[in-house]
Each structure stands twice: as C-alpha cells, then as structure tokens.
Amino acid sequence: MAGHDRILYEVVGREDRRISPFCWRVRMALAHKGLECHFEPTRYTEKDKIAFSGQKLLPILVDFGEVVTDSWSIAKYIDENYYQERSLLLGGGTRFVSLWTDTQLQPVLARCIIKDLYDNLDPLDQEYFRVSREARYGKTIEEMHLERESNELNLKRVLTMIRELVRTQPFICGKAPAYADYIVFGAFQWARCVSPFKFLDDNDPIFAWRGRMIRQYGSLANTVPHYD
Amino acid sequence: MAGHDRILYEVVGREDRRISPFCWRVRMALAHKGLECHFEPTRYTEKDKIAFSGQKLLPILVDFGEVVTDSWSIAKYIDENYYQERSLLLGGGTRFVSLWTDTQLQPVLARCIIKDLYDNLDPLDQEYFRVSREARYGKTIEEMHLERESNELNLKRVLTMIRELVRTQPFICGKAPAYADYIVFGAFQWARCVSPFKFLDDNDPIFAWRGRMIRQYGSLANTVPHYD
Structure with a gap:
C-alpha cells in the first residue's frame, strides 16, 4: 500500500x-x-x-x-x-443508535438478503461465509431465504422507529447528516450493494431519506456496483 | 407565580x-x-x-x-x-433515543405500573386518567394490572438495549450524562415516584446506571416523594 x-x-x-x-x-x-x-x-x-x-x-x-x-x-x-471539520456528533444517543442497528436492524435485514449476499461473494469466500453464518443463525442460507416473507414483516416492524424520525426531520441527526445517519445508512447501503430486494415503498419517508443519503458527498454510494 | x-x-x-x-x-x-x-x-x-x-x-x-x-x-x-454551560448533546442519535423511549420503553413500563400510577393520583384526576388511559390501551387499569407478569417480560426484553450500553460505559452518552440519559432516566424516575414495583435485579448494570443517575446533581431524584 x-x-x-x-x-x-x-x-x-x-x-x-x-x-x-x-x-x-x-x-x-x-x-x-x-x-x-x-x-x-x-x-x-x-x-x-x-x-x-x-x-x-x-x-x-x-x-x-x-x-x-x-x-x-x-x-x-x-x-x-480531524476536529477542524464538522463533528460526527458521536455523543448524545449515537452509541445507542449503533447498538440498535447492530442488534435490531442488521440481524433482521441480514435474514432477508442472506442468499443474495452469499451469491455476491467471491467464490473463495462462500464456504467460510456459509459455515459461519449458518452457525450464527442456526439455519441454512436456503432456509432463511424461504422465510423471507416473514422476515420482511419483522423488518417492516423494526423500520417503524426510523420512519417516524425521518418523517419529521430530513436526517436522523436533524437538519444535516452525521454519524447516526451513517450507521443506519450503512445497513441500507450494504443491502443495495448485494440485493435487488425492495422493502421500501417509493412513498415511504425512509425511501426519501435513503435517497438523500445516497446523494451525499457526490453520490458516493453510487460510485460502487449496486442494485437499485 | x-x-x-x-x-x-x-x-x-x-x-x-x-x-x-x-x-x-x-x-x-x-x-x-x-x-x-x-x-x-x-x-x-x-x-x-x-x-x-x-x-x-x-x-x-x-x-x-x-x-x-x-x-x-x-x-x-x-x-x-444557555450555551455557556455544557451541552445537552441533542444532536447525533438523541432524537432517536427520544422516539425509542416514547414508543418502546414507556408504553410497556406504563402497563406494568398503571395501577400504582392511578392509586398515586390526586383523587380529582382519577376519573380523567381512567377514561383517557383505558381508551388508549383498550383495557381497564385492573386488567392491565393482572397482566403485569407478561408485561414485565416485555419490559425486560425492551431493556436489553440499554443494558448493553451501560455495561460498557457509565452513561448512555458516554463518560458523563447528557439529554439521552435524562430521556431514559425520566421513565425510571417516573416509575419510582409512583410504584414499588421492582423490575431490575441489584446486579443489573441498568440498576447501577440508575443509581448513578439518582445521585446526579445532589441526588435531585431523591428530593421528591418516591419508592425505593
């Protein structure tokens, strides 16, 4: 390097x-x-x-x-x-958002996209991924994929928390995005990099927020291979 | 005034x-x-x-x-x-913590303490409270009280989110408390002002955090009538 x-x-x-x-x-x-x-x-x-x-x-x-x-x-x-630049606002409730995303949002989203994630791995990584994830979730990748419909219901329930927030303000952090937005967006961007699975309606306030996040920093999130 | x-x-x-x-x-x-x-x-x-x-x-x-x-x-x-004093850290994820407390923590805690809350009202307010809360929850106060055991299980599930946070750092906001701590503590303090209901084990990291919060600002939380 x-x-x-x-x-x-x-x-x-x-x-x-x-x-x-x-x-x-x-x-x-x-x-x-x-x-x-x-x-x-x-x-x-x-x-x-x-x-x-x-x-x-x-x-x-x-x-x-x-x-x-x-x-x-x-x-x-x-x-x-790099404190000369705008703060990432890591204080306040940001650590809570991190924990919520790790334990509530990402596990249920993972169950919805796991087969697409697997299919989009380098073949050299697939065996490792299958063994470790099937142990973690106690199910095969294919079993989880078959349960996508019920997992999607769980995902929609979990997303309620974010919807209310971005319905009343443009970003999770308020008028401008900061690290709490990046934490939650990380999950959405992870999904769109590997899966065509559509779980947001076009008129969902979360969909609009996700669009605002995609457009940040010269549409950084679009500079890599993704589904849309 | x-x-x-x-x-x-x-x-x-x-x-x-x-x-x-x-x-x-x-x-x-x-x-x-x-x-x-x-x-x-x-x-x-x-x-x-x-x-x-x-x-x-x-x-x-x-x-x-x-x-x-x-x-x-x-x-x-x-x-x-009053920006000359330490910030309340309202940016970052604090609004998220507020929404989580309003929609996840407080409703389930309310179901556990509702009869104690009712009993600790001024008699002049009891009729108003009964009518409005029974409409909100779709059950009588006494019915909710009978279901306290199952509601307590829900409460314990919800509290998991905070436990992990205050197990690894003294306050929700990190090394010192700020508004995200006050939001969550508001729910605990509300409960202890009206109810002897004990839903935290003494060795629970949340119990220790609650103790730290009670001791803030000259034990402000103890300057009013409460159960303990």
Whole structure:
C-alpha cells in the first residue's frame, strides 16, 4: 500500500462489491470529514493480508501509519484527530443508535438478503461465509431465504422507529447528516450493494431519506456496483 | 407565580408526587445546566391553570416570560439559550433515543405500573386518567394490572438495549450524562415516584446506571416523594 497516506481495508465481494455495513459507516464518516482515502478490497478469508492489525475483523483504518480497528473506534479516532471539520456528533444517543442497528436492524435485514449476499461473494469466500453464518443463525442460507416473507414483516416492524424520525426531520441527526445517519445508512447501503430486494415503498419517508443519503458527498454510494 | 424568573409546570399526583417522565427529562436538563427553577405542581385536570400556554400538555417552561412547550422543544430552547454551560448533546442519535423511549420503553413500563400510577393520583384526576388511559390501551387499569407478569417480560426484553450500553460505559452518552440519559432516566424516575414495583435485579448494570443517575446533581431524584 505504499504511496497511500490513508487506507481503509474493506470487505469485498465479487465484482468489487463492498459488502459490509460497518465499512460503509466509516466510508461515509471519512467523506463527512472530507478525508481522501484508498479503499483496499479485502476478502473475508484474506486473513494474512490484515494480520498486521493483530486481529481478524474489518474495517481497519491505517492513517499515516496508525492502525485503528473497529468501526466505532475508527469514527472516534477520525472525529478526535480531524476536529477542524464538522463533528460526527458521536455523543448524545449515537452509541445507542449503533447498538440498535447492530442488534435490531442488521440481524433482521441480514435474514432477508442472506442468499443474495452469499451469491455476491467471491467464490473463495462462500464456504467460510456459509459455515459461519449458518452457525450464527442456526439455519441454512436456503432456509432463511424461504422465510423471507416473514422476515420482511419483522423488518417492516423494526423500520417503524426510523420512519417516524425521518418523517419529521430530513436526517436522523436533524437538519444535516452525521454519524447516526451513517450507521443506519450503512445497513441500507450494504443491502443495495448485494440485493435487488425492495422493502421500501417509493412513498415511504425512509425511501426519501435513503435517497438523500445516497446523494451525499457526490453520490458516493453510487460510485460502487449496486442494485437499485 | 410572581417572583420567579423561571417556572416549570409539572404534572403532580397525591402527596406532591411528580408523575411525568417528560417533566423529569426537563428537570434533569435544567440541573445539567445549573439553572434555578420553580417547579409548579399542576394536576392533569387543571387546564385553566395552563390555558396561558395555548395548549393542554405538560411540561411547560416559562423562562423570563418566554413560554415553551413540549419537552424536546424545551430542551432545545435551554441548550440554545444557555450555551455557556455544557451541552445537552441533542444532536447525533438523541432524537432517536427520544422516539425509542416514547414508543418502546414507556408504553410497556406504563402497563406494568398503571395501577400504582392511578392509586398515586390526586383523587380529582382519577376519573380523567381512567377514561383517557383505558381508551388508549383498550383495557381497564385492573386488567392491565393482572397482566403485569407478561408485561414485565416485555419490559425486560425492551431493556436489553440499554443494558448493553451501560455495561460498557457509565452513561448512555458516554463518560458523563447528557439529554439521552435524562430521556431514559425520566421513565425510571417516573416509575419510582409512583410504584414499588421492582423490575431490575441489584446486579443489573441498568440498576447501577440508575443509581448513578439518582445521585446526579445532589441526588435531585431523591428530593421528591418516591419508592425505593
């Protein structure tokens, strides 16, 4: 990675698809701060490539040689070290939004898109993904796919929380987006990078918010392969 | 109210019990900012007393003659007008925490304590409360009380979200409390002002957080009648 002052190691699937909600949180945060970055595609099973970080998870930020892991820690690092730019607003309830997204939104969304996610992996990663996810969810990928309809009902119930918020203000953080928006949008962008599954009506306030998020930072979210 | 520069009209029950989670949010926010205030007890049916505000809901803040209604608007007003003091951190995900507390935590907690709440009202307010709440929940107060056990299970499920947060950091907002903490604590303090119902184990991280919140600002939460 010589020649890059700042590198984000991101999970990649086939066709250069960027398939991690946590990596998207950081990508949006870097754009929020106006920070240039090289995005290094990393497959799930390329553990050797990230061994330097002393752990096995993505994203990993390398900023002028400093190695930072875990998306929340990376966001804090960026916010504290690049404080001249607009704050990511990590205080207040943002950690709560993170926990809600990790435990309520993403698991139920994962169940809806898991087969599409699997199909969009690099073939070299598919076996690892199948074994680890089927253990996590206690079901095969195909079984979860068959239950998409009931999972979609759960997803719609979970989304109620966000709908009310973006019905009355343009962004989750208020008049402008900040990290709480990137956390939730990370889940939506993850889905649209791997799946044509449509779970928002065009007249849903969440759909309009998602559109506003897609258009942020020169439509950053459209600069990678995605479905729409 | 002559002689008071700042007045918060609060819901009151029998024995001067302060029985509104929304009023507690504001009380804690005023303490956070170090602002002196007269707390004016107001019964649910004393609508004449607050007619000056042009609406029927509490809390109402009157700050040097300026009338502000709705707890979120009051918090914003305080934060913007008393910006010399530590911020309430209303940006980021705080609005999300507010919505979650309004729609997830408080309704299920209300079902658990509704009979105690009723019993702790001023008798002049009991008829109004019974009619409005039984219409809202579609059940009598006594029916809800009989279902406390199943409602308690729902409450414990909802509380999971906060537990994880305060297990890993002292306050919802991080190292120090701010408005997201006051929002959630408002619900707990509302409960302890009217009900002996114990739904937290002593070794629950939420119990420890609640203790930290009670001790804030000279144990403000203990300066009123409460159960413990």
